[in-house]
Amino acid sequence: METKKSLFSRLPIISQLKKSMGLQRGMLVAGIVLTVLFLLTAALAPLIAPYGATQRFDVAQGPPSSVHIWGTTAGGYDVFSRTIWGAQTAFLVIVVAVVLSIFLGVILGLLSGYIGGWLDRIMVVVADAIYAFPTLLLAMVMSIALSQGRSTVWSGILSAAISITVVFIPQYFRVIRAETIRLKAEPFVESALVVGASSVRIMARHIYKNATRTLPLIFTLNASEAILTLAGLGFLGFGIEPSTAAEWGYDLNHAQSDATAGIWWTGVFPGAAIVLTVLGLTLLGESMNDLNDPRLRGRKRSGKKIRKKNNTTQDEVVDA
């Protein structure tokens, strides 16, 4: 029987860490380490980075040296500082994008799933239509519409975030809608209906909490996708201008021509930053997903002592 555990050990990631073992635990720990590293970098960027994100130097394309430990770009930016500050930009974009899409997605999903009928049909068609668009194209259109070419730090981040939001809402919408439709037929919802609870009360009190259990998982998986979308936008030149904030995708784009000239440092570091962050978030999300499902979760074999006893009894049987 499950007893009350301390609040700490019931927190999403902590509780999963306790349940894990073997390879699954390794994946989860790697995910946590990479993600924490990313979060720390984003939070402590002003302390870690030696220069500002938009600070330019006369040394263009300078190789790694004691002054610029990861070298400088063609535009005269310090690669190390840009990579560190890039974490902050990425973090902000993820938070804004995911929070916005969760809010809208959950509300729309609940309404659509619970009320059903024509409202549901229209919303599903719209969600499908958005789904059918290539993500990046949609994000580009949104980005252009929102920023209208001009770009400051916040308008850049917001336009990137909102364009990502539009792409993600259908995902949350679909998950929550499917759960709501399933829960609608559950006896406990019917029992609330029989008691005379209003639709709003049923949605808010009975369905909402039960439908949102899987959200932390989609959250981590989507966070990594958000970074990729942001990087894609930046790479195509629709992201945040280099003069306003550091952004990995933009830096990667401008490192293209350097690569052929043998200047490796401008591309490797922002690229590695993207890879590691996405890897960390994906590992975290995937292993949490597996650990939450008792059928996918690995367990220790029960005590080895019994196995030994098993062998001896087996011998006895053979002797007899």
Place this chain on the structure above:
Amino acid sequence: MSRAMKNTTAEAGETQPVLSIEKLKVTFATDVGDVQAVKDVSFTVAPGEIVAIVGESGSGKTVTAKAILGLLPETALSSGAVVISGNDIITVSQHQLRQIRGRDVAMVFQEPSTALNPVYTVGWQIAEGLRAHRPEGKRVGRKEARKLAIEALGKVGIPEPETRVDYYPHQFSGGQKQRVVIAAALALNPGLIVADEPTTALDVTVQAEILELLRDLRDQYGTSIVLITHNMGVVADLADRVVVMFQGDVVELASSEVLFSAPKQVYTQQLLAAVPHLGRNSASAGFTERAFQDKEVLVEARDLEIEYPGRLGSPAFKAVDKVSFTISSGEVFGLVGESGSGKTTIGRAIAGLNRTTGGSLNVLGYEMLNFKERSFRPLRKDIGFVFQDPAASFNPHLSIGECVAEPLIIHTDLSGPAITAKVEDLLESVQLPRAYAKRFPHELSGGQRQRASLARGLALKPRLLIADEPTSALDVSVQAKVLELFREIQTELGFAALFISHDLAVVDILAEWVGVLYKGRMVEQGIGNQIMGNPQDDYTKRLLASLPVPNPAEQAERRAIHQALLRGE
């Protein structure tokens, strides 16, 4: 060939058991540490013998059955010995295990509709087992397999096996599907069949047929059967010997006659006492006319019809067809019927969960034919509802107290502390400790949850309570306690109740007036003891006769009557 060999070995050593389990112990690794599901189980099964393993949920009976076939999951660790025809299932390799399964031992599952693969014909599924083995040293050819499958279907009493062999599972009824599952188990003539609750998912009338089939198999082919069940009536009907399990241990092992007439252990005695027995403890004992008929009529159905819209092209399905009845204030109306009879549909219609489509259904003065949620809502405080599955009818994220408080919050102006006090009083009235208000549904046992569910249903002192199979998800001993509680509270508060159940014996304990539904029609209604004692309708007669009673001698008599009834008097 293999059958002949098996027969000779059986003759050679009549004392040689088909299955012998010795000191079986099974441990599961879970998140909260190791759980011993089976602690120490030993018994043997002789050729042609039917051994029943009975016990309540959590007693380890299904785990024992799975251990016999080596079907335990990876997280389980078993020790001891399970010997089938000289092989110890626990220690043999996967390869040997595959050979033993099907050839020496086969399994019949609880739910026939999930045990069959819907995208293959039944013939293919029976042949699959045949082709996996080489009964006579060579692979079974396609034609040969088909022939054997037809033979197997014939054996289990499927009419026209030559054409039916090409049918898909959905073209069979539930009982026939179970016959197909048994045919697949029989295909290789195993000496032993393990049947895990083979009739639990079936209606009583179908259950009687399947039990008859299993008995025939034993009599004709000498197949041994290990029967796992919680139904003492089934045990009395079929078993030669009974193993009673409780919390992973064998409590008592005796022949069926001895166990039912003189149970030795206290647990067995309690278990047998808790089984509802038709005709005993009847709520309408001594009644000659309908009680409460002069009281106010709360629910009145006249030619009630409820249709479910058909899919494109197919006609609507009539779940309830011209049903008329009344429920008066203070009366317990028992509604009995098999699955698909429309009994739940009627209950849900009264609570406004289903729409009626014809006739008239008047609930507390409200005509349900022009149902509008908004105008019906004020009446909801007078209607309580107790659902079948207590585990699913509570929101897992709310505490028991919060769940029970829901109707109070919605319909009354009570303040927070007053509600808390009221909830605790309610819990006390259903014999739950006050402190349980703070617990979550999963921290309660099934019986406790159903009590809490009753407390919620009664929170607003409703005039009418609808109980839809409230005890069918519970173990017998728990069921007995919940029924007793229900009866006490009903006498005390005097609410009217619609008690829906498939179990005649249970309905008889509670209801003064009983209605029998069959395929959406009310075939008979009357005073409980008259329906049970002197049924008029053919279907009611059949239903009563097919209900196995927990007494082997009495059951043998009833079986003879039932057979006569089926043959046509």
